[in-house]
Amino acid sequence: MKLVGRHLTVGLIYARSFRVFPSLVGTIIPFFWQLVNLYGTLPAVLIIIGIFQILIVSLAAVIYPFLLLFQISFLTAYCLAALVIALAFLSWVGMNACINRRAGFKLVKLQYSTRTALLLLGLLLSNRFLPLPISPKTTFWDIHIKPHLAGQLHTKSREEIIAAIRHDYQKAQNLLPDAILFGCSPGSFKKLWAEAGLEDEQLLIMETIIPQEHARVFGLNRPFYFYVISVNPAHHTV
Template identity: 65%
Template structure:
């Protein structure tokens, strides 16, 4: 009887959990961080071709799942179009999450894009041949971190104190709005001293040099090594 009850629970209250709906935007949030780093690693054209190929495989895979679920009543081309619409919805939902989060936070220096633990772990392998240990909980959210577009490659024109104040403000905003989150990103040059001066402890972030060639940073008007950043945002509730 115990086994029967367990099976019934899995087929009722355990059939689908609310958090599973995150999988739709999470598909996009897993892929997009790779686009930015493939741009840094190989250039814009190869990155675009590779990411389009990945999305194409996802659409075909989704169509292959939909096809039997619709009892083969539609042609595969029609199901492919349906899968394409599904992917567009996933992209829109991902973008809505991003816009909402950034609007609420009002960051001065950064913008966030919803992502996943899978993306971060695979980026660690791609860029640094390592798996980064992550202090995660069931509520941990992952965000791909970028400088705001108008600041990319132009931070050196900003006053150091202004940058430190912006880092401090943005981190505090993240603490205020997010129970438990991990930010990650990649950029030329190390922000370690700035992060520490802004009040972060070394235990609150991980910085590691990547395999991206230094000369690729010239696109930003710099000539510095690329570093992968992982920043832990944990407020009192999340600790």
């Protein structure tokens, strides 16, 4: 009975549970970007809207029985569920804005994500299940080239890009000492990562099933690669 009591008191809710809702959004959004690369913008938008609709309806179905006591309609429950998802999205946006503002990255921006998104994207894009030894404090971040630089890196010199990668990685180490970053782009950047000081065990790069011709939207003609970067190689071995 003591154990039951503890579960109903100190174990009733843990602080990390408040990340559940931004984590939901952070699991879905990385798929949007890669669905854009795979199928195009319109199909990706429709698929993601459908996924969010499923989430809202599912949450409304959970809420609705509790509202029956007040004779509230399912439409009201749906609206409440939509509000919860909207707040979750705003909290996710806030987390991203905070970390990127604090970091002052030169080349990239980070978006809060989850291990689930990373593992499923590994299967979707490269047909690989990634073994990831992690700690309870590990966080996962979807990494992107800043929008104004996407498809424009050819305007930067090699030295500028390497310096920016080194700067951004050091900032990530300072702010996120136990994190895994992942992303997908046309071109692997492998040599640039190495010249910026990243060690081999920190970086995993895989070819993807995204057709090379889809890179033309970025003004490029290169294969797409999925990469995983361990910010703290002492704790993560991919």
